[in-house]
Amino acid sequence: MAFALLAQGNRERALCIFDLAFHDCELHEHNILLLLKSILVFESGNQEEGVMRAEHLATIADEVNDHKSTYLYTQVLAVMHMKKRCYGRAISLIEHAKSLGPKDKRCPPLVTISLIFGWNFNGLDIIAQQRLCEALYAEGHTAEATEILLNIIRTSDKDKKAIVDWIADFTQKCAVTLEHVGDSAFGSSKHDDAIAQYTAALSLSPASPTSLFIKRSRARAAKGLWEEALQDVNEVVKVDPSSPWGYEAKHMVLHGTKQYDEAIEAFKSMLHSIERSRDPETTQLRKNYISPSETIAAIDSIVSEICCPLVVVDVATGYLCDGTERMRIFKADPRFKELVSSMTKKVDKTLIRPVVQRFFGCVMFSHVWQGKEPSFQDVKLVKSVWNLPDTPLNNKLHNFCQETRRLGYRWAWSDTCCIDKLNSSILNESLTSMYRWYANSAATLVYLAWGS
Incomplete structure (x- = not known):
């Protein structure tokens, strides 16, 4: 009768009738009636009091090690908290109930409660986690929602069968949101936050992860996490070896780590992928880039403009070097490779010229024989x-x-040993060019002999 009154909306009368039931029941039935009353109080609109009553019953049962009753009360409390949208608390209660669960999963009082109040105790853990995911997402805590979502994904297929479509849709929604939040963080130079968001999105195993790997690589590179950044771009190349953008990202990371030879090769692979692409829009992008050979040609042109002696001393080794040998040494030098690797869209002679002048800068010697x-x-x-x-x-x-x-230069020139005076053509060219060599030198050192 009490439940019928409740269904009619007469909550106060329902509670009065329910109290009368205690006079007609056995002592061992009191706790069940108290539990039903806590639910009745909860459903009548006084949720906090209903929860408090159920928690009191659970505490008493736990103190006397009555695991069967504690399991019952804990399950009821879990549903109460879910109805209050306190999903985190509901999940912890469900986990506790699992540790108390009887071997015989049938629990007649729960069946009774289901029939009376329409409460469903099946699959509570999945439902609670699902609701918590949605609540966290709605509050903008997408990363936390993703962690709960992964817990759901890791459960058995049987337990999550009813929400397979929801899992697929919510996974896609979280992945997109995490990527957008990561983009915003990266744009604000919050690189740690960006890395965390991209990592969370990747944990959802999206169908096309390449853009996420590239973005996380850039964020890691901005933090100086070069090894991790390189792992990301290698993953991109592995997932889609035909995509130019994985090679572009790899070039950026390798350049940042000063691995210029490998960076140049990665850039060449990017150009090759663009040229071989079946997408007309992608192939059109080739005109936005220059090849390493174009940069090298520009460097060669600037080197040829510099007026240098025919032969100089390499002060690092003491060897005599002609122009061809100096060029070979320059092209093996990291500064040359850095120039080639750094210029991907246009040749910048204002960057090339000072590097060339510094490398080929020669110190001249002025002295009396x-x-x-x-x-x-x-x-x-x-x-x-x-x-x-x-x-x-x-x-x-x-x-x-x-x-x-000591002055920081590599090349030195002295008229004593840097001119092959047995070769008349070289001697004549040296004599006619000597003024310009001195004029264009990086420095001239004058030796004053004693008594001169």
Whole structure:
């Protein structure tokens, strides 16, 4: 009769009638009636009091180690909290109930409650997690919602069968939102937040993860996390080796780690992928890029403009080097490779010129000949100026080369050993060009001999 009155909306009368039932029941039935009354109070609109009554019953049952009753009360409390939209609390109660669950999963009082109040105790954990996901997402806590969603995905197929479509839709929705939030964080230079959002989106195993890997790679690179950034771009290339953008991202990371040879190869692979693309819009993008060979040609052109001596001393090794050898050394130098790797869309001669001038900058020697100075043939014989015998005039050359090195330059020129005077054409060219060499030198060191 009490439940009929409740159904009619007469809550106060229903509670009065329910109290009379205690006079006609056995002592062992009191707790069940108290539980039903807590539910009746909850359903009558006083949710907090209903929860408090059920929690009191659960506490007493737990204190006397009555696991069967604790399981019953905990299940009821879980539903109460779900109805209050306190899904986190509901989930913790459901987990606790699982640890108390009897071997015989049938619980007659729960069946009774289901029949009377229409409460459903089947699949509570999945339903609670589903509701919590939706609540967290609605509040803008998409990353936290994703963690709960992953718990649902990891459950058995039987348990989640009823919400398969919801899982698919909610997964897509979370992945898109996480990516957008990550983009916003990256745009605000909040790189840690961006990495966290992209990582959460990737944990959902999206069908097309390449853009997420590329974006996370950029965020990691901005943080200086080069190894992790390289792992991301390698994953992109692995997932879609025909896509130019994985190679573009790989070039960026390798350039950042100063692995210029590998960066240039990655950039060449990007250009090759663009040229071979079946998408007309992608192939049209090729005109936006220059090839490494175009950059190298521009560098060669600027090098040819510099007026350098025909032969100089490499103060690092002491060897005599002609123009071809210096160019070979330059092209093996990281500064050259950095220039080639850095120019992907246009040749910037304002960047090339100072690098070239600094590398090829030569220090000239001005002195008075004092006797048998070390000649071109003398140095060639011992291979390096550093191997010349210890004599005052050889030491004069050594000191000049050491001072050149101290100033931070690699190339030194002295008229004693840098001109093959046995070759008339070279001698004539050197004599006619010497003024320009001195004028264009990085520095000129003057040696004042004692008594001069």
